Amino acid sequence: MSDAADRTIPDFVPNAAEPVREHLAASTDLATFLRTAGTLTLVERRLIAAQALILLEQNYVHLPLKAAMYAVNPLQRLRLLIHHMERLTPQTMPPEWMFHTEMSEIFHSVRDLHTNYLLPEPFVGKIAFLPFLVERYTDQQGAHFMVTQVAEGFVAPGFTPGVEITHWSGVPIADAVDLVAARFAGSNPEARRSRGVQSLTVRPLRIHLPPFEEWVTISYLDANGTQREFRENWRVVDNLPAFVDADAVSSVAAAQGLDLEADETSRAKVLLFAPRVVAQVQAAAVGEPAPDLRAGEIATTLPNVFRARQVETSAGTFGHLRIFTFSVDDLEAYMEELRRLISLLPDRGLILDVRDNGGGLIFAAEFALQLFTPGRITPEPVQFINTPLNLRICREHQDDPRVNLGAWVPSMDQAVEIGAVFSGAFPLSPEDAANAIGQQYFGPVVLITNARCYSATDIFSAGFQDHRIGPVLGTDQCTGAGGANVWTQDFLTDLLAGEADSPYVRLPKKAGMRVAIRRTLRVLDNSGTPVEDLGITPDELHRMTRADLLQDNTDLLERAGQILQGLAPHAVSITNATAVDGALRLKVTTTNIDRLDVYVDQRPRASLDLVDGQADVTVPDAATARSARVEGFASGRLVASRTEQFQ
Incomplete structure (x- = not known):
């Protein structure tokens, strides 16, 4: 390898963990990567904006709610953008990044992480990253921003987990977080702030604009309280592959409830900071024993989905089951592994932890609830917004077993006469299937949530609370508040493929869009309450501490153990x-x-x-x-x- 090639590889990569070393060696600096961007023609830009107008005007279920709550008008902004582009020529059109900025701002204005503009090639499948992770905790002095993970092999003077960030490129860190958070579409302030912190160092380029700065200057206090500073370049690399194809017409794609940004970020964090999970996934794929298990941890065939272990607290010994994602394409294998893991955990009590879970397959979320309760599960009903295009789609696929849209057709037909805004509400998850297995865990259960829980995880958390399965312990005052089933523009295009008058057109250069197509409503005591923008309020609140971030959630698990100690097993x-x-x-x-x-x-x-x-x-x-x-x-x-x- 030449000296010039050597200089393109960050110093830490040769010392990175073996399972990810070759992957990270293919990264490039941000400036080099951006030289390949900017190939959309004016005609292609007009097509993208026109398709966005169709999705938001004819398919977007939350449009009336968002217009009322946030005083926004994304339809008019798109019409103006289209009008302005009609007066441009290829010679006078602005740089492509300005088009991406305008499109992203329009979609972000509705503050809905289901409804996204997805950047085209070369951004597809890429992440921009810095080789460390920052997280927030609070104490009596207020909020602190601390480094909690450093990529293996990365070295800077006194820069280790536990150092406190003071400034970000000269901006006080709390202000820098708020500036980044303002670019995100979280449904509540805690969700936006949480994502602002996370996006300081990891940004999926499919869904986020690339950083404006090519490098960041990090100011921090080392372990001795000495003020230090270094500069680090943004790098770009391929992310780990997605678990599910959400574009092809299938029952799995039709039942998606996924925060794409959280899903992409979760996989990026595994790549950068959890190479042992990459090794475990590789071992599971060939049937080999799981490497690098920690004390009390149970080997799993789905290490990117579950982590199960036994934890000791002053209140006793309990099971701790982390569900990282509901994004699975084999529902039967997922449910079987979940049943197996909980059977191996202590029966005195279970800490069920869904923090940072961005959702996925709604069936996976709702089917899981039955394992923890003797009661019958009532799946959440969902509604379309009544538009001519949604009615057409439902009629075309009312007998299609892949999407099962027949239940919504009569109420949407009736809406033409009575002017109803939304269709009738019917469950997405079949009720019999959501109760086919029944209770499998018989100890008390406490659920841990945070502001990054979204979509199918909001649905899971709402079902857990609505069915009174156990107390909800939150590290934030609300979950991410994403209450919808989401479809991609490619999925919608395929639904009407072959029809000459279909309004959908395949987007150029793998550009994409997603839209909240059906909104979810809570059940039982909260019957009819929408999940969107309201989220799930925990029964008890625990703010993350410094010890939590540095010592594997020790204070959080202790608090959960105290709650379980007061609950009797049955x-x-x-x-x-x-x-x-x-x-x-x-x-x-x-x-x-x-x-x-x-x-x-x-x-x-x-x-x-x-x-x-x-x-x-x-x-x-x-x-x-x-x-x-x-x-x-x-x-x-x-x-x-x-x-x-x-x-």
Whole structure:
């Protein structure tokens, strides 16, 4: 390799972890990368803006809400942009980055992380990064911005996890974060600020404009309190690949609820700061044992989705299950692995942690809820906005098993007469499938959320709270508040492919757009409340501490353990089932149960009060039964349920 080529590789890359070293060696500096950008013609720009107008005017479900809440008019801004471009020529059109800026600002004006303008090549699949991560914590002195991760091999004087950032290119760090946050579309101030912090050092270029600066000057206090400073160039590299193809018409693509920015950033953070996960994914792909497991950690076949481990707190030993994403394309494998992992965790209590989870497959989020509760899950209903184009799409695909749009057609037809803004509300997740497995974990559960929880994770968190599965412990005052099913412009184009009068046209140079197509509504006690912009308010609040950021969430897990300590476990188990003289005899063991109801083949067959937690139940004329379900009650409240299949 020549000396000139050597200088293009950052100093830290030769010392990076082996699973990602070759990947990072292909990175380039921002200035070099941007020389390949700027190839959109004027005709292509006009086409992109015209397609954006169609999506926002005819498909965007939250348009009335956003116009009212934020006093914005993205449709008029697009019409003006199109009008101005009609007067331009290829010689007078402004630089391409100005077009991307205007398009991004229009989409960001609605503050919806589902509804995005996606930059074309060469930005597709790329991330811009600095080789460290900054996170925020608070104490009695206020907010602090601390380095929590440094890419393996990166070295600067006194620059290690724990140093506090004071200035960012000469701007006080808190102000710098607010300036970056103002460019983002979070639905509430905490969500925007959280994303502003994260985007200081990691930016997916598909969804964000590239940094204006080619390098950043970082001012910080080292471990001795000495003020130091260094300059670091932005680098650009291919991100790790996405888990799901959201563009092709399929049941998975139709049921997406994903914050693309969070999904891209999550994969980038794995690449930069968690190479052991990359190694575990590589090992799982070829059936090899997982390398580099930590104390108490359980090996998983889906290391980019789950991390399961046993944690010790002063309140006891509990399970800690991190769900990093719901973005999966094999729902059956995901559910089976989730069931397996929770069966291996301590049964005294579970800390279910979905922080930073940007969502994904709505089925994966809603189907998971049944594993933690004896009650029946009611999936969230969703609504289209009533427009002629949405009605046309639903009619065209009312019998299409891939998208199942038939339920919405009658109410949308009726809207022509009665002027209703939204269609009828129907669940996206089939209710029977959302209850097909039933409860699998019988200890108390606490859910941890933060402001980066979005989309399908908002739906999961709302379902957890609405079904009273357990308390919600938030590290922010609200989740990200993304309540919608999202479709891409490519997906919509394919839905009407082959029709000569389709309004959709494939975008040039892999440009893209996404739109919130169906809004979600909460259920049960919060029935009818939209998730969008409101989010889920936690039952208890824990602000992240310095110890949390540097010592693997020690204070947060301690707080969760204290909550679990005050909650009683309730369990019920069929330990034996035999056929005797034409009857079905069940031996049942329970914990903290005072009444037992028994169902055989979905029919109620027995109910008895318990004294010592044990029961022998004989159900006549049931020797050939296919299933039995026992439901346990405490003080009249359903607290545990177990189903056994016999054939």
